[in-house]
Amino acid sequence: MAVEPLPQQEIEDRLAQIQGWTLVGDRISRSYVIGPHFAAAALVMHIAQVQEDLGHHSDITLGYNSVAVAVNTHSAGGAITTLDFELAERVEKLAKAHGAE
Template identity: 30%
Template sequence: MQKYTTEEITSKLNNLDGWDYTDGALETTFEFKNFKETFCVMTRIAFECELQGHHPDWTNVYNTLTIRLNTHDAGGVTEKDFVLAKTIEEIIDSE
């Protein structure tokens, strides 16, 4: 996978709500009602990550989930990251 330039990333971010380009990765934070809801969403995301063969760096504290996406093999952000970010958005929107 070819990594995107900063300009390409900035342009493609126009199609994602709430995501930023920070320190070489796409990043967002979601807040849920409680830990159980957060963990359920994380589980759904985890299954999609396995299907796509692409896994986020993420942290969870109680009802907050922070996700960072970049393609380690390419040394930056690639199309794989945008595809996974869009999938994550669809999961969140379906909740």
């Protein structure tokens, strides 16, 4: 099933509903602070599992006590789609469960 790019207004409306997520260039992104390093690495592993479950993958950056996630949909020409928001919502729940801020 092909996904379609979301209109700019819908992107903005959806971002307003997910705490901390912003539009950066052609991606939606969020950074989390979590510590120490092992906790951050564990969060990355859980995000990776969700991505596999969804068949939709983001760029993840692991820092000492931080994790940054940025995503768009390559199959839609790098646009933002409903898949990106589904992933963002799942990541947000995971991050909270891990105690990330």
